[in-house]
Amino acid sequence: MASTSAAPAPAHLHDDHAAAAIGLVRTYGSGDGAVTALRGVTAAFARGRFTAIMGPSGSGKSTLLHCLAGLDSVTSGQVLIGGVDITRLSRTGLTRLRRDRLGFVFQSFNLLPMLTAEENIRLTGRLAGRRSDPEWFGTLVDALGLRDRLGHRPAEMSGGQQQRVAVARALLTRPEVVFADEPTGNLDSGSGAEVLGFLRTAVDAYRQTVIMVTHDPVAAAHADRVLFLADGGVVDELDGPTTDTVHARMRRMES
Numbered sequence: 001m002a003s004t005s006a007a008p009a010p011a012h013l014h015d016d017h018a019a020a021a022i023g024l025v026r027t028y029g030s031g032d033g034a035v036t037a038l039r040g041v042t043a044a045f046a047r048g049r050f051t052a053i054m055g056p057s058g059s060g061k062s063t064l065l066h067c068l069a070g071l072d073s074v075t076s077g078q079v080l081i082g083g084v085d086i087t088r089l090s091r092t093g094l095t096r097l098r099r100d101r102l103g104f105v106f107q108s109f110n111l112l113p114m115l116t117a118e119e120n121i122r123l124t125g126r127l128a129g130r131r132s133d134p135e136w137f138g139t140l141v142d143a144l145g146l147r148d149r150l151g152h153r154p155a156e157m158s159g160g161q162q163q164r165v166a167v168a169r170a171l172l173t174r175p176e177v178v179f180a181d182e183p184t185g186n187l188d189s190g191s192g193a194e195v196l197g198f199l200r201t202a203v204d205a206y207r208q209t210v211i212m213v214t215h216d217p218v219a220a221a222h223a224d225r226v227l228f229l230a231d232g233g234v235v236d237e238l239d240g241p242t243t244d245t246v247h248a249r250m251r252r253m254e255s
Contacts, residue, residue: 055229103170160191
């Protein structure tokens with residue numbers, strides 16, 4: 001089980017895990033105004049599994065995700081992606097790793113408005129100078145119901161369709177880890193369920209690894225495991241979550 005200890009990580013964190021945080025500390029500012037968002041977090045994320053990260057506002061859940069994904073620097077500790085300590089990489093090396101080995105799905109979609117759906121999906125691969133696998137592209141497009149939307153620009157699509165484009169873009173390069181930050185936060189319940197269902201399928205059928213931050217117990221119930229944070233530390237975890245069991249854990253944390 002994950003802990004808040006900043007001690008050296010046990011050896012099992014290095015074996016067959018897509019990502020891991022080891023003694024992770026993130027402090028913003030200095031002196032009397034310093035705010036510590038993460039307090040020695042140690043947690044491992046197995047390959048081919050779907051993990052949700054939950055916690056009250058200010059618990060550090062988004063900071064943890066951003067540090068794991070290399071989108072935010074760390075104050076101390078390590079972040080491992082496939083055994084590579086990304087905290088030791090140069091800025092260029094980190095940019096290359098994010099581009100080549102990670103996928104991202106954000107609450108705000110982050111699609112380029114001047115590009116069509118197909119161009120947005122293929123963008124990451126093109127920036128990396130790689131041609132996408134036509135068969136895999138077709139699989140994603142059909143599974144996400146985007147075949148008749150490929151020529152549309154974001155302004156011509158619903159929020160749910162835009163998020164499905166973002167999911168396809170994140171998965172096109174078959175990344176080692178897909179990071180999803182509140183991916184259903186801007187969607188209605190029906191569109192959100194579709195996106196979550198495909199993330200679940202990506203894990204079950206395509207052996208992707210998904211790490212998702214959410215505040216929604218319904219969304220968390222799609223995961224294999226839920227990691228609960230409070231005050232910058234891991235305080236609990238739950239395997240095989242259901243909406244009811246996640247609700248119960250959150251109520252316990254808030255009481």
